[in-house]
Amino acid sequence: MNIQSKPFLYLQIADRLEKQIIDEVLKAGDKLPSVRMLCREHGLSMSTVTQAYYELESRSLIETRPRSGYYVCIPPVKRLAIPETSSPSAINGLLTPDDLVSQVYMDREDPKNTLFSLGMPHDDFLPIAKLNKGLIQAMRGLPASGTSYEPTQGNEDLRREIAKWSFGWGADFSEKDLITTAGCINAISYALMAVSNPGDTIAIESPAYFGILQLAKSLGLNVLELPTNAITGIEIEALKKALASNKIKVCLFVSNFNNPCGSSMPDEHKKEAVRLLEHYHVPLIEDDIHGDLYFSNNRPTTCKTYDESGLVLYCNSISKTLAPGYRVGWIAPGKFKDQVLKLKRYHALSSAPLTSEVVSIFLKNGRYENHLRKLRQSLYHNSRKYIGAIADYFPEGTRVSQPQGGYFLWVELDKAVNTVDLYQQAMKQHISIAPGRMFTLQAQFDHCMRLSFGLPWTSSLEKKLQQLGKLATNIQGASSSSL
Structure with a gap:
């Protein structure tokens, strides 16, 4: 409910x-x-x-x-078309964007760089002073000031507060259903290891978050990218065909405000996806890390909302909402709880008590919800301004997604514009973007890029977008004149 x-x-x-x-x-x-x-x-x-x-x-x-x-x-959202539905090949992708991903991550090391490339809240959007007070409160309240190991399943107060919080989107969790992790990608890692083996095939959206692509390949999994709509997410008919082939061992979807294109599965698609997966007995790992960053009046449901068989392994964290460096996440692994708990015991033993306790305090006293209201409003306003700037400064024919939450815009340029080339030229002006090539294992999205609107809007930021648009226009023009 x-x-x-x-x-x-x-x-x-x-x-x-x-x-x-x-x-x-x-x-x-x-x-x-x-x-x-x-x-x-x-x-x-x-x-x-x-x-x-x-x-x-x-x-x-x-x-x-x-x-x-x-x-x-x-209205800027009326001036630009939506990116086209992706059409990846039905074969497993073999191309790896590791070098490009590493290069973009290194852009963080230079404070002169404007990081449109990385999706995380800017320090100005975080309640740092209140978090510091929470740390002091946590040290005073925890045994041995938080220096002892906590149970492998995680801080019980935190798990209880997460269960209360998740009631708003229809989960019936108790603290017994949840296991804390070191962020969301750690939760996804445990989930993948619990339900798959090297050589298995995992079905994901296309484009997909590069961290998931790298993780899947590191575990020896074959990756099947499925057609994805920039508004409604995974194409249900494509999912049906893929499941009918009996080759898929597990699915991994970002159902709300997908990274990178910002799409969200409608409720009926979530219900249908869960029904299909139950029919074929295929587990679904659901990454809901952006679910609390909605721009509408109500928090969207999840696939887990409609899970009656325990096949959905729900993963989340506060890395995109409250404190990225705290590394506090969680997983509701359903029927795979014993396997995930065993994996955490093998790989981590326990979570960090202090940061877990601070997040528990924030949830308990209402500070988290108050903070989220401000963050959601800031991100919504940013998204409008960024789209408006793209409409004003980018070349004719540019398409851009219209996310209803999260951090990201998926920008589709003319096919003459290679965004790896654009990235290299933009970095000369200290502008970092995430080229589309990072979000696939196939030869696609070379003319696309992901832009994060997680930076505070300023006149200097607008100038950076103007510079980026001019570079894209110049590349497109140079390509046209050479034909």
Whole structure:
């Protein structure tokens, strides 16, 4: 079930006006009703209407004209087409982007670089002072100030708070169902080792997070990339055909705000995917690391929401929401709990008590939800501004995804633009991007890239996007003139 909290009245008004702008009931250049008129006609206070208009301004949907009023801007999501549904080969991919991934990761070492390439919250978006207070509280409350080993399954208070938190999207967890891990990728690693063996085939989205590709190859797995829609995620018909071949041992999906293209599976697709996997007795590892970063009023469900057989191994962490360096994650492994617990005992023995306790405290006292509200709002506003900048500065024909949460935009350029070349040219100006080649084991996505909107919006950041767009335009133009 979904626990829904009604937004503030000014947000309700802003959302309704935004829908009219997106649906083009209110068109670019239209004048909005005056603040006084809305107050009079709808019985609202001046402060409520003014706040609603300020909110729409921050979303780059309306603008103020001196002595004239509020007017609708051109909605950027209407100006750019969505990237095409991917069409990977039905054979296992063999190309590995390891060198490129390593190169992009090294960009972090130079503080001069603008990191559009890496998806994580900027320090400005994190409650660092409150986290530090939480550490002091944790040291005072834990036995031996947190220097002792904790049980292999993990901090019981943290597991209980996670179970309470997950009730909002329909999970019926108890603390006994969860095992803590060192982040989400560690949870996925345990899950893969628990349900597969070297030589098995894993089915994933395409494009896919490069960390999952590298992990799968390191475990000796064959990777089958499935067609994926930039809005609705994995193509269900393609999944049906793949499962019918009886070659798939396990599936791994990012069901909400996929990395890199930002897609989200609708509820009916999640239900259908779980039903299909139960029919074929194929486990599903679900990476829901971005699920709490939704831009709508309600947290989306997960595939785990509809799991009745225990075949879904649900993985998550606070690495994208609260504290990447804390390395606090968890897995709800369903019927594979004993195998995962054994693997954790072999590979880690226990999790870090101090950071686990801090996250437990944040969940328990409501600080996590308060922080998330601010983070979600910042990321939403960023996504609008980034899309607007891409529409303004990138070459004609550019396509961009329209994520409803998370950190990422998937940008599809003209096929004449090789984004590895673009990356190399951009780095000369200290601009780091993630070329599309990083997100596949096949010969595809050479003209695509992933951009993170996890950096605070500033005028200098906008100039970097303008520079990036100019470079892409120049590459496209040079290619056209050589034909």
